[in-house]
Amino acid sequence: MHELPLSCAACGFPVPEVVVIGGLRRTACPSCHHSQRIDVEPFDYQGFAMGGPGRTPERLSAQAGFVTPHLADGARALEIGCAAGDLAQELRRRKTFALYHGVEFSPARDMAATRMDRVFTRPLQDLLASGEIEAGGYDLVLSSHCLEHLSVPSDVVAAMAQAMTPDALLFLETPNRSGHARLPFDDNRSHIHFFGVSSLTRLLARHGLETIAAETGARHDARYSDSLRVLARRPAPLRADPTLLSSHPRLAGVDRIVVWGAGRMVEEMLAYYLDPARIAFFVDKDAAKQGGVRLGAPVRAPEALEAGADWTVLINSLEFEAPIRAEIETRFGGRVDRIVAIAELLE
Ligand SMILES: [Zn+2]
Structure with a gap:
């Protein structure tokens, strides 16, 4: 028989409670609920x-x-x-x-x-x-x-x-x-x-x-x-990675993306995980946002899509994805080559 230390082998708590079962002492850790024997009988593992x-x-x-x-x-x-x-x-x-x-x-x-x-x-x-x-x-x-x-x-x-x-x-x-x-x-x-x-x-x-x-x-x-x-x-380091969303196969072969939606997810998500060099411009129906700049790119009214053709539009919204997609198809269908939702990039 040998004795092991009292301190918790799992969390390091110094003085767990002691209980006796079958005449042998073991601990009950109030901090992490680990239990370990104090009295250990020899055991032949050969x-x-x-x-x-x-x-x-x-x-x-x-x-x-x-x-x-x-x-x-x-x-x-x-x-x-x-x-x-x-x-x-x-x-x-x-x-x-x-x-x-x-x-x-x-x-x-x-x-x-x-x-x-x-x-x-x-x-x-x-x-x-x-x-x-x-x-x-x-x-x-x-x-x-x-x-x-x-x-x-x-x-x-x-x-x-x-x-x-x-x-x-x-x-x-x-x-x-x-x-x-x-x-x-x-x-x-x-x-x-x-x-x-x-x-x-x-x-x-x-x-x-x-x-x-x-x-x-x-x-x-x-x-x-x-x-x-x-x-x-080991936990991943908290580091931004601009290729994480940009390298998604849904954006393959696309140089410049129009991002529909200049809301909170620009700062909370795109700023860290989408390469800003890929963004042609933002569009947003909120007049207060139009004329501003996000991630170095201008924010324009949706009518900006009428200039140019073969646009790839990234819908930067989760809750309004369906209505935005319908609006793009109805109003700018002839100008837009590909519609990609942020939800797809996160899958
Ligand atoms: Zn413990």
């Missing part, structure tokens, strides 16, 4: 594959289906506690991978080695320290039903973050609290940490990772029918 059970086709399909919508082809993946490599096999059916590496201590690694490019048998922290695993080398890091077994999950999350490229994706799955919606607590002696949505997301946030998708009620098996699944990544 013959035990973490994440081993729950290998039904339905579960593997659900896990892969959670990850792949956010994943590009050609990723370099690293799975911590990959067991026999079932998830790797399922993901490889759906996406191409430049490489897929695993870490597994149990004998399941032999099967995993037939399904992956390489399987390591030492902790990730050691592999990074020795250079066997390259820092910043992976586009996707995964770990399913591992984190709850570790004394200091923060250390392995730090190592995972270190292994990730700046815009890599992290997939984690753990039991959601007890892991069963009807059981208030779980006394699986190999589980040291009992995560919930708030504690897992706060642990990730402390390592610079923002949770972009989360799901509870994910079925692992009958005992852990309520698992928690998250995808996290």
Whole structure:
């Protein structure tokens, strides 16, 4: 038996409450609702594959289906506690991978080695320290039903973050609290940490990772029918990108755009995400706006469309898109080649 520190491993709260279950102490964090064992019994992991059970086709399909919508082809993946490599096999059916590496201590690694490019048998922290695993080398890091077994999950999350490229994706799955919606607590002696949505997301946030998708009620098996699944990544820097809307295929081949609507979205949206060099002029029916300048381009009355032809008009309005489109077609149909709505550029 050994003792772990009292302070919350998820959020860092210094003095959580202490409760005793089955004669063993564990914490209850009032700040993030994390619970962790204080008294930890020894557990032999040599013959035990973490994440081993729950290998039904339905579960593997659900896990892969959670990850792949956010994943590009050609990723370099690293799975911590990959067991026999079932998830790797399922993901490889759906996406191409430049490489897929695993870490597994149990004998399941032999099967995993037939399904992956390489399987390591030492902790990730050691592999990074020795250079066997390259820092910043992976586009996707995964770990399913591992984190709850570790004394200091923060250390392995730090190592995972270190292994990730700046815009890599992290997939984690753990039991959601007890892991069963009807059981208030779980006394699986190999589980040291009992995560919930708030504690897992706060642990990730402390390592610079923002949770972009989360799901509870994910079925692992009958005992852990309520698992928690998250995808996290480093938040994008708050930087304007004038190509973001301008490069949309709906505007392809168009040099100069007429923007219909010089309202609030000019400053709130177009100023950051539409290249102002592409704007010929604005039109607006509000006489108070006519004669003004937005993003360096003049604001004119709609009649300005009568000069010239083959205009591409961007409807810069969400709520009046339909009436503006009807008005353009009725009044300026012969002059306008293409009508694009801001809503289309945001799809
Ligand atoms: Zn906490």
